[in-house]
Amino acid sequence: MYQPLQKYPLIIIHIIIHFTCCCRIIFLLQHKLRLFKDGKLKFQVLEGEVYPPTVKEVGVDMHYPPHVPESHRFAVGHEAFGLVPGLMMYATIWLREHNRVCDVLKEVHPDWDDDRLFQTSRLILIGETIKIVIEDYVQHLSGYHFKLKFDPELLFKERFQYQNRIASEFNTLYHWHPLMPDAFHIQEQVYSYPQFVFNTSVVTTHGITNLVESFTKQIAGRVAGGRNVPPAVLMVALKSIENSRHMRYQSLNAYRKRFSMKPYISFEDLTGEKEMAAELEEMYGHVDAVELYPGLLVEKPRTNAIFGETMVEMGAPYSLKGLMGNPICSPEYWKPSTFGGSIGFNIINTASLQSLVCSNIKGPCPLASFHVPDIKDNGSNAINSSTAHSGSNDRNPTVLIRERTTEL
């Protein structure tokens, strides 16, 4: 079932989803998670390391099944982040980063009160998230050969809406569950799905350093190419299809036309092979009837890539629009004073996945990357090194947004 694809590690997890949810944290929840001292968030210390507080301690709603003991019910800004240790790992890293940035700000502004430190730190963290998502994550996923650069100023002359909405189609196409492997390798242990999901002790037992290292080293699954949805999350794929029908989405080919791609002329043109093409023909009759989500999963992958053409050409502009459309990227916000001066602005403009991790762990820093290191090319699944490093010309996301579609 699981077709590994080398060089794409498991660390590709839910960053954008986390990001798009940031803005929607309701204030009540935010207040329960705030320490109300020096701008910081509540935390607990376990074996000398900072982790999120427990649900019992702060009283926020989190989704955990009954078998999870109270001491392992961590509370963070999204109620579903107990689902997988990868999400809790990121929530822990960002919690530490928030409190670290508060210390930096307090140093420069000893007179600032709790609320000002909190709000400014929050704005800086949104900026860091966007910087990392564009320059580390989207860069890697897109497979583009030019180097993406996060610079909101290049959009200042465009007509552009800053708003916190995403298209429903973006939510649908982002169901990348085939990325998930059949089992999760962390240090010397292998976790099955039942052992892994809702198990926050995975985070505390291994610690952030080992988790980051293990997630960077494990290879993720291929999203396009078909037959790669792990049985444990097959229901989620079914729900995506149901939901798309309920929303009366148009066909894959209609979306391809809308996004300046040629419609597929046959099932074999879509899948690049014969077996699935025949099964699809049986079900759909004509290639123009193929639905968006199933189409994205069976589409032939680009050479050595994790996705097919439609996923990248629809997904990248939606993603960049969501990122560049954040209010902090608008001319009113995007200046040092918004972020507590040049020190805060500089935290954003120098942010990277690697430094995010290194700044928030004790001891030697593990490799934190979206591409798997030192894997010898093995057989037909092997691909060459990350495109993230192959680009030379800097390119601003605005160019992509303009080129790909007029409607984003």
Ligand code: HEM
């Ligand atoms: C072990 C790993 C994962 C598990 C167990 C899991 C499970 C789930 C579940 C149960 C849902 C809710 C489905 C519903 O009721 O509609 C969901 C939603 C979703 N998942 Fe995952 N997922 C995993 C990994 C991922 C990854 C790696 C991605 C993408 C990078 C992803 C993207 C999404 C998206 C976009 C949604 C819809 C969220 C929304 O509409 O609010 N998931 N997932």
Ligand SMILES: *[C@@H]1O[C@H](CO)[C@@H](O)[C@H](O)[C@H]1NC(C)=O
């Ligand atoms: C959760 O992870 C811990 C730490 O590795 C492990 O000891 C435990 O068995 C796991 N829980 C379940 C329900 O598998």
Ligand SMILES: *[C@@H]1O[C@H](CO)[C@@H](O)[C@H](O)[C@H]1NC(C)=O
């Ligand atoms: C490559 O393949 C060889 C032989 O099948 C295997 O021993 C080795 O562990 C593989 N290496 C990686 C990095 O997968």
Ligand SMILES: *[C@@H]1O[C@H](CO)[C@@H](O)[C@H](O)[C@H]1NC(C)=O
């Ligand atoms: C990967 O790189 C090697 C050496 O640079 C080259 O010989 C090979 O053709 C490349 N493979 C692919 C699939 O591009």
